[in-house]
Amino acid sequence: MLTKQATLDTLNTLLKADQIVLDHDKLYDAAADRYKKYAKFKNQLDSPIPTAIVLPESAEDVAKILTFCNENDVNVIARSGKTATEGGLENWRDNTLVVDSARLNKIIKIDTYNMEATVQAGVCLQTLEDEVRKLGFTTGHSPQSKPVAQYGGLVATRSIGQFSTLYGGIEDMVVGLECVFPNGHISRIKNVPRRAGGPDIRHVVIGNEGTLCFITEVTVKLFTYYPENNRFIGHLIKDVASGIKILRDVMAAGYRPSVARVYSEEDAAQHFSDFHEGKCILIFMLEGPSKIVEATFDGINDIINTHQSGLLKQVDASLIENWFNHLNWSQARIEKEIDDMVKYSKHDGFTTEISANWEDIPKIYDSVIKRIRTEFARSEDLTMLGGHSSHSYINGTNMYFVYNYNINCEPRDEMSTYHHPIQRIIVEETLKFGGSMCHHHGIGKYRNEWTKDEHGSAYYILEGLKKTFDPNGIMNFGCIYPQPNTEHFFK
Ligand SMILES: Cc1cc2nc3c(=O)[nH]c(=O)nc-3n(C[C@H](O)[C@H](O)[C@H](O)COP(=O)(O)OP(=O)(O)OC[C@H]3O[C@@H](n4cnc5c(N)ncnc54)[C@H](O)[C@@H]3O)c2cc1C
Missing domain, CATH: 3.30.70.3450 (Alpha-Beta Plaits)
Structure with missing residues (x-):
């Protein structure tokens, strides 16, 4: 395996110096996402610090970086707006490059006749929405993280917005895209209204959470905007x-x-x-x-x-x-929440979002609430337990379980003491009733222990994608796909 220094030496031959970030605070920040936010801000992270954050300026730059990592067993974590909630950005390997979409930040085309807009992966959703609104259109996509999340991450997580019942999730909006595979191959999926040219290959990329490829460009639908109605x-x-x-x-x-x-x-x-x-x-x-x-x-x-x-x-x-009108989270609000928690409250809130058919959703809701109230070892620390359904379909809906608790343990143990045992009950009950354990935040790293149960015999297909597109396993180690000898990260 390449040393960190040897990795940096080669990177310097591939990229300009200002495309390689080595600042310690930025690397520490890149070691984990919001999943372990309390431990992170209390300096108790147990994840390795990445070797560098790299800032590609084109798909060709991404291809160079990925080819090098693929040939030298260097782990790659793709990153966009940093609003991941499930450990998708957490680092589980020693030699890791965080490939950040920050410089892929151009709106390439807004085509109001064909009702499409094309952006690079680092374009913030709010930025595109503001531009198309000036022309009387909307993207129709409005997750609460809209002011911060960027297109690479929005597509990679199969995100969904507040207006989904009319406009759908991101999977209903993506017309075409460009992505780069670990061997450096750049694929462009063309923009057409529909086709029957084999399976829908967009869906190999949408929701891959950086485990198969790096998304560089996305084309999404536009809709006419009628706020007055x-x-x-x-x-x-x-x-x-x-x-x-x-x-x-x-x-x-x-x-x-x-x-x-x-x-x-x-x-x-x-x-x-x-x-x-x-x-x-x-x-x-x-x-x-x-x-x-x-x-x-x-x-x-x-x-x-x-x-x-x-x-x-x-x-x-x-x-x-x-x-x-006051639902969305700005970067300032996200930072204030963490600041308040770290400095004053020792109080956190977490969520787990699942889906099931109409008949089973109320049963899952009742069983989950009952089990948490009777089985959760730290129930005296729970300050709130409930949920809401916020995305409905012809055949069922989601349930977004919400739970808040006082943290009476070491910051590094918060997730294993509070969130994970509660999430386990939610996932177990959902799978028991035949629902999906993951409606829109992605599997990340901390629901990977249930990926095989989620998919059953269809895990064969998911596994096949990994073997085909990332045979050396360099893309986001531990994300979606369970890995041996990673149990210590769950503790
Ligand atoms: C306050 C708040 C509110 C939220 N509300 C919602 C909501 O309403 N709906 C919803 O669906 N989600 C919501 N989320 C979750 C999160 O915003 C979404 O998952 C979002 O899509 C992540 O986008 P991002 O740009 O921040 O991605 P990141 O956090 O940077 O990355 C997320 C995942 O995608 C991968 N990734 C990032 N960029 C790329 C790329 N270019 N190519 C390949 N893989 C990549 C990463 O490796 C990681 O696994 C919320 C989060 C917060 C903090």
Whole structure:
């Protein structure tokens, strides 16, 4: 295996000096993502410090870097906006290069006639959204990390936004893309409305979490933006199950609100403190051309009214609208959250997002809550446990479990004491009912122990992709694919 010094010596022949970052604080920051944020800021990280952060300026630069790493067993962690939540950016090998998309930051083309925009991997979603809004369009993509997340990461994690029920997840938006494989091969998947030229190869790349290739360029769809037509609906409701039934009927009837959500009492309390009255909340947002919005508004209200036994009180629509306008997380808000936690509160919040069909989602919700309340060893430290459904489909929905706790252990043990045991219960119950343990944050490194259970006999396909495209295993070691002798990172 190449030494770190030998790695740097070769890198200097491949790239300009200012494309290689060796600053210690930046390398320490690059050793982990938000998953171990508390340990990280308390200087208790157990992950190795990467050898360097490199800043490619073209797909050809990426090809040079990856070829070198592939031939010399150097681990590669692709990085974009750094908002990963599942350990996808955490480093598990000694000799690692973090390949950052920062200089791949150009909007290449906004084509409003063909309703497409092409960007490099390091373009922040908010930047593209601001540009297309000036022209009367939207990307339709709005994860809460929109002000920070970049296209490389958004595609690599199969991200989803708040308006997904109308526009879909990123997989419904990506038209074509460019990516680089470990052997240096650059593939360009062309931009067409649809094709039947074999399996859809975009899906090999979308969601690969940097384990198969590095994404350099993405083309996404554009949609006409009609903010003046937005309508909001809100109700206090009896319980989660009643809300899920309403969501199901709305989706099954064929309506497509942009937002359709149900919050448990506990989760409603932290989002809607002004008006939740200790109850669960059902909300809808409708957008699009006015005739569609008005018909959707009437249709959804008709369906809601058939569920009188689950309804408690209508909520003023302006309160829901105001809440939506303050939902996204800026870089400053992300930093303040960490600062508050490290300096003052010793209190953290975590989430696990799963999906299942309409019938099983309420069962999973109830079993999970019951098991956590009865089995979780540190239940006295839990300050909040609940969840919400926020992305619905014709055949089912997601559940975003949310849990907060006081940290009464060493920072380095936080995840193994609190988050991971809770997540284990959520994953076990979801898989037991046949759902997916991972709806939109990606598997990262800390759900990899369940990747095989998630896919069952279809793991064969996932494994085949790794063997074909990354036979030397240099791409994001430990991410998605379980690896032997990595148990110590879970402790
Ligand atoms: C406050 C907050 C709110 C969030 N809200 C949402 C939400 O609403 N919906 C949602 O889906 N997610 C959400 N997330 C999770 C996160 O924002 C998404 O997973 C996002 O897509 C990550 O993008 P990024 O640019 O920050 O990627 P990074 O964090 O840099 O990387 C994420 C993963 O993608 C890989 N990767 C990065 N760039 C590339 C590349 N160029 N080529 C190949 N692989 C690459 C990395 O190796 C890593 O595994 C949230 C996170 C935070 C912190």
